[in-house]
Amino acid sequence: MARPPRPSKTRVPQGLPDRDTLLKYLKETGEADKAGMARAFGLKGADRRALREMLKTLEDEGALGRRGRRGFAEAGALPEVGVADVVERDPDGDLLVKLTKGEDAPLVPLAPARDAAAGAAPGLGDRVLVRFVKLESGEYEARLIKTLGQSAHRLLGVVRKSRREVRVEPVDRRTKDSLLLTDPEAQELRDGDLVIAQVGAAATRYGPKRGKLLEVVGREDEPRAASLIAIHAHGIPTGFSAAAEAEAEAAQPPTLSGREDLRDVPFITIDPADARDHDDAVFAEPDADPKNPGGWIVWVAIADVAAYVRSDTALDREARDKGNSVYFPDRVEPMLPERLSNGLCSLREGENRACMAVRMVFSAAGRKTSHRFVRGLMRSAAKLSYEQAQAASEGQPDDKTQPLVDSIIKPLWAAYAVLKKGRDVRSPLAIESLERRIVIDPQGEVASIQPRPSLEAHKLIEEMMIQANVSAAETLEAKRTPLIYRIHDTPSQEKVQSLVDFLQTLEINWSKGEAPTTGRFNRLLDQVRDTPHGDIVNEVVLRSQMQAVYSTDNIGHFGLNLAKYAHFTSPIRRYADLIVHRALVRALGLGQDGLTDHDIVQLKDTAERITYAERRAMAAERDATDRYVAAFLADRVGATFPGRITGVTRFGLFVRLAETGADGLVPVSKLGGEYFIHDDKAHALVGERTGARWPLGMQVEVKLTEATPITGGLLFEMLSEPAPADKTAPRPRLGMRARNDRRPGGASGGAGGGGGRPPGIRTGRKQKMGGKKRR
Structure with missing residues (x-):
């Protein structure tokens, strides 16, 4: 190109x-x-x-x-690189951008981001830095370099109304300026309305910018405001067209025609207690083949979404645009209409369901020896929560799980014990991170923020799904059928070096030039487990990893330590999995609704789109969570909390609270009178005068000074004392202020105090008074 x-x-x-x-x-x-x-x-x-x-x-x-x-x-020319606003969507749902300083500049389609460094996925109203690339067709496309924040073109904010004016305060923490609404429709707004406004010019040079009301999207005091803001701010596609809904409503229950009858296999689903859709079910039994002593057969059945969502239909086009379902604490924005996602494609207990199933055989050592895929008709024997299944496996069944213990649950756990042997040999990356769940009460308010337990039941389902995904990739490669891989690159040299620099501050050795392998990372994590540095080393190792993406080119999956990997197990909520299902149907001759030639032609573009959609969803979910956490803590301003420094920047410290996992900022201005320098190698702020340090991972006590639910921002004041100077560390580089103070004849004014020339007195050679010109 x-x-x-x-x-x-x-x-x-x-x-x-x-x-x-x-x-x-x-x-x-x-x-x-x-x-x-x-x-x-x-x-x-x-x-x-x-x-x-x-x-x-x-x-x-x-x-x-x-x-x-x-x-x-x-006229109409585009620079190679420029700043643009995301202004609208085309009929296919693609985002269109317009150069910020060019009324004559054309609208250009925005290609999905290819690099994690681009930041949060953009949505309507965002401002972006893009590269304009001329395609072979002569048309242009814009390739995202970086999301710069909310656009000057449109602004999502909350109305603040007074007797004299109507203002819109932005909900994006990166946007500081408010907007003055003067159009007649704005006078009908209420204080606290969430609106989208178009930004105009300022009435005066120093006054606020004027704006025009475009849309009222809700109220800031609504229980669902946090997710509503995230959806609009990130351009999450919502709802479905009438055509897509009609196709979903026309779907019929499955029959046995063209399918293998699996209704006698006692599959069960194991999901979170509040799950509404169930796209995977499992069953295990000992292998009766005498050639495989101690071996196990594991079945994984997945909802056959490809039977209902055919290529190039309205359902398919909208699912591709959405890319995935988006999960908020209070709601889900699904990839498919409810008729399918919570109906015919959900493996409900006791109901016939179409499925794609894989039968996998494992040796006693946990090595997969064979597998085969079938298109079947199944009926789930039971719907269990993770907690129910775990309790039953530990000898504490309830009324529902008691009849399943010997026939289903014990075999599943025995099969997992074998699979775990193979997993341990493979040694995938074993980062431990504590997840938290936001509990919403019936009124839509945050009732609590609780640690999400890590159960063996979670690991059992995870490992069985991984093996099913591997089997899908292996089958399609063997059949030479194009597919979308899930790939995860090896950490870059720069990221590994940053990790090594940090480990040196903890006196932990990582040999120079040592290759970053999952086994090496795991030995490091084992070394710090149950030590004061365990949590933060896990955090830094996680940050050193690359982001996983979807791609038609396979480089393997570093984190899972797998050579071939594709997503197959969640087609209700991920478009990538639907593509893999269609590929299996085509490769194995399982029907007429497999991957089409048109699907194959646009496979690379699909991989980029769904990677972009995944990042967009992650950013929206993270923003909504931040707002809910800020709302939960708003009544506790002034309270003190224990926490840990999880981020160090030149402008302050990010602290994560131990109680809730909430992240907030301690501005550098709140760290005392000393001038602090950011030591990026040591991941610490270091006092220029005393050498006192605020290092990454340090446990601290902070006071909550501000919680802003509408933006999700938390500000803390530091109550702890800094760590003493590290006498073995090199003296930090001097800050700009101190360098200025040390110039010959410059004002002192630095952290070290001392004398010097008063401010404003210039230096220079003495001049004789008189009428002669200066030399």
Whole structure:
């Protein structure tokens, strides 16, 4: 794909240019103002005035377009890299961007982000830094470099109304300026309304910007405001078209036609207690083959979504646009309509359901020796929660699980014990991180924030799903059928070096040049387990990892230590899994609703889209969680909490509270009178004068000074004392203020105090008084 031409380095002819020469110059340079053009052509006096008239004429004719207040460019031209606003969606759901300083610039489709460094996935109203790439077709696409925050084009905020004016305060913490609404419709708004407004110019040079009301999306005091804000802020697609709903309603219960009858296999589903959809079920039994002593057979059955969501239908197009279901503490924005996600595609207890199932055989050592896929009809024997299954496996069954203990639950746990042997040999990355669950009461308020227990039942289901996913990838590779892999790259050299620098501050050795393998990471994690540094080392190891993505090119999955891996087990909530199901149908000849040639042509684009959608969902879920946590803590402003420093930046410390897992900021200005320098290698703020340190991982006591539910922001005041100076560490680099203070004759004013010339007194050689010029 060709990129736009770079500016020419050839010398322009001197003197007033003609029309074609000027247009050629602007085409090659991309953008220039009048002064720059005058300098380039060597124009002065009357020629400059003539240039100004020429530019005005070309602009009136539509040959030139404005770029900002003074710049010009060829009409419709796009720079190689530019700042753009996400302004709308096309009929296919693609985001369209427009150059911020170019009324004549065209709308350009935004390609999904390819790099984790791009940050949070953008949505409507966001401002982004993009690279404009000219495709072979002659059209342009914008490739995301970085999300810059909420756009100046649209603003999502909360109304603050007074007797004299109506203002909109942004809900995005990165956007500081409020907006003044003056249109008549704004007068009907109520204080606390959540609105989307279009941003205009400021009425005065220093006054607030004016805006126009576009849409009222809710109320800040609604229980569901946090998820509502996240959905709108990140452009999460909501609802379904009438066509998609009609296709879902027309779906019929499955029959045995074309399917293997698996209704005698006593599958069970094991899910969170509040789960509404059930897309996977499991069963295990000893292998009766004498050639496999001590071996086990494990069945994994997955909802056959491909039977209901056919390629290039309204359901398919909208599922591809959504990419995945998005889960908030109080609601779910599903990838498929409820008729399917909570109905015909959910493996409900005691109901016939279409499924794609894989029968896997494992040796006594936990090595998978064979597998086969079938398209079947199943009936779940029981719906259990993780807690129910775990209790039954530990000899504490309830009335529902008691009849299942010997026939289903004990065999599952025995099979998992075998699979775990193989997992231990494989040694996938074993990062331990404590997850927390936000509990919402019937009124929609946050009732509590609780640690999410890590049960053996979770690990059992996880390992069986992993093995099913591996089997799918192996089968499709063997059949030479295109597919979308789930890949996870090896940590970069820079990330590993940053980890090594941090470990040195804890006096933990990582040999120079040692390759980053999962086994090496696991030995490190074992070394710090049950030590004061255990939690923070887990955190830093997690941050050193690359993000997993979807791709048609396989590089393996580093974290799971697998050569082949694809997502197969959650087609109700992930489009990637639906594609893999269709690929299996095509590869194994299991029906006419498999992967189409059209699916294959756009497979690479689909992988990029669903990676982008996954990042978008993660950002929205994280933002909603932050807002719910801030709302939960709003009544506890002034209270003190134990916590741990989980982030160190030049502007302050991020602290995670032990009680709730909430993250907030201690601004550097609240750390005392000393000037602190950010030591990025040691992951610490270091006092310039005393060497006192605020290192990553340090346990501290903080006071909550501000909790803002509408933005999800928490501010803390530090109550603890810093750690003493590390005498073995090199002296930190001096901050800018101290370097200024140490200039010869400069003002002292630094952390160390001392004398010096008073501020405002300039230095210089002594001059004799008189009429002579200065030399």
